[in-house]
Amino acid sequence: MEQFLVDKFGRKHDYLRISLIERCNLRCHYCMPEDGIQLRDKSEFMSQEELFKIVDEFVALGIKKIRLTGGEPLIKKNFAEILKHLASLGVELNITTNGILLDKYWDDLKAANVKSLNISIDSLEKDKFNAITRRNYFDRVYQNIITAVEKGFDVKLNAVLIKNENDGEIIDFIELTKKYPFSVRFIEFMPFDGNKWDWSKTVSYETVLSLVNFEYGDKLKQLQTEPNGTSRNFQVKGYKGSFGIISSVTNPFCDSCNRIRLTADGKIKNCLFSEEETDLLTALRKGKDVKHLIFESINSKHKERAGLKAFEAKDFKTRNRSMISIGG
Ligand code: SF4
Numbered sequence: 001m002e003q004f005l006v007d008k009f010g011r012k013h014d015y016l017r018i019s020l021i022e023r024c025n026l027r028c029h030y031c032m033p034e035d036g037i038q039l040r041d042k043s044e045f046m047s048q049e050e051l052f053k054i055v056d057e058f059v060a061l062g063i064k065k066i067r068l069t070g071g072e073p074l075i076k077k078n079f080a081e082i083l084k085h086l087a088s089l090g091v092e093l094n095i096t097t098n099g100i101l102l103d104k105y106w107d108d109l110k111a112a113n114v115k116s117l118n119i120s121i122d123s124l125e126k127d128k129f130n131a132i133t134r135r136n137y138f139d140r141v142y143q144n145i146i147t148a149v150e151k152g153f154d155v156k157l158n159a160v161l162i163k164n165e166n167d168g169e170i171i172d173f174i175e176l177t178k179k180y181p182f183s184v185r186f187i188e189f190m191p192f193d194g195n196k197w198d199w200s201k202t203v204s205y206e207t208v209l210s211l212v213n214f215e216y217g218d219k220l221k222q223l224q225t226e227p228n229g230t231s232r233n234f235q236v237k238g239y240k241g242s243f244g245i246i247s248s249v250t251n252p253f254c255d256s257c258n259r260i261r262l263t264a265d266g267k268i269k270n271c272l273f274s275e276e277e278t279d280l281l282t283a284l285r286k287g288k289d290v291k292h293l294i295f296e297s298i299n300s301k302h303k304e305r306a307g308l309k310a311f312e313a314k315d316f317k318t319r320n321r322s323m324i325s326i327g328g
Helices: 047-061 077-086 106-111 126-133 138-150 167-179 205-219 278-283 291-297
Strands: 015-019 065-068 094-097 116-120 154-161 183-188 219-224 232-236 242-246 261-264 267-268
Touching: 015 047, 015 116, 015 138, 047 261, 047 278, 065 077, 065 138, 077 094, 077 106, 106 278, 106 291, 116 138, 126 138, 126 278, 154 167, 167 183, 167 205, 205 219, 205 232, 205 242, 261 291, 267 278, 267 291
Parallel strands: 015 065, 015 261, 065 094, 094 116, 116 154, 154 183, 183 242
Antiparallel strands: 219 232, 232 242, 261 267
16 A cells, blocks of 8 residues: 655655755855854765665655755766666656756756756845855856756746845846746745844845835736745736745745655754754664654654744744755
């Protein structure tokens, strides 16, 4: 009998996000701690064979969609091999990338039937982009975004909004969708280890909504939210593209959560904010069955945001990894 990963709130988990690597060719300050993260021995991470074994278990438990994240997944040496193997499993494959190396993998992505690319770009201003990422790749990223659209990929642009840093560009991003059919997603800044998160830096769902309502008025229409969707989507009438707001901090969307995360060191997080993790890799290396560990993790999932207190609470605290070792 086919088994599914259904938690005690009736949510069926069929979407696996895999962080392939804890390294990146950017240093975004809301993701990578200022002093970087401690580099760890290769043996602490899943080998290709171990990754495939664990993914096979998940697919057998009803996973239908896989997203590859990082760090930056495209810097993984055997990325093309991993992509090819996962494409053979008959699941929907998606990628979240910073876009720098996309031009190396167009053929591999097409061959693996990858249709959707989420590309991170937090500013349309070169200097600000370089300041946020602490690297100088704006031109290459921007060119790869345009090329991805031209090659027919379904492109989503992920922009993490931080108050007084890039929130002044919300309308500029939306105006890009007049010409290009991509979906801009404004992501609320979230608390992770080492990113100096502070409630006051958050640009809330309501703030974005009132700004765009003021700017576009009745030219704005709300779009259907995708099943299990994380983004509330809108479109300016007559524009080719759309935009959305992902509001985990001020307006969470946990009711329809279908996501589970696998980290590069072989642990699963049943929620982006979960402080508890389940170690599959150690069990696998001891020849133990990992299926029951996966079920245990799903059964212990909280209804909302890993049971964390309200983020605006004065004494709000969380002990989580840095974003680079979760992959969003
Ligand atoms: S916060 Fe956790 S439970 Fe809520 S949608 Fe995100 S991953 Fe799912």
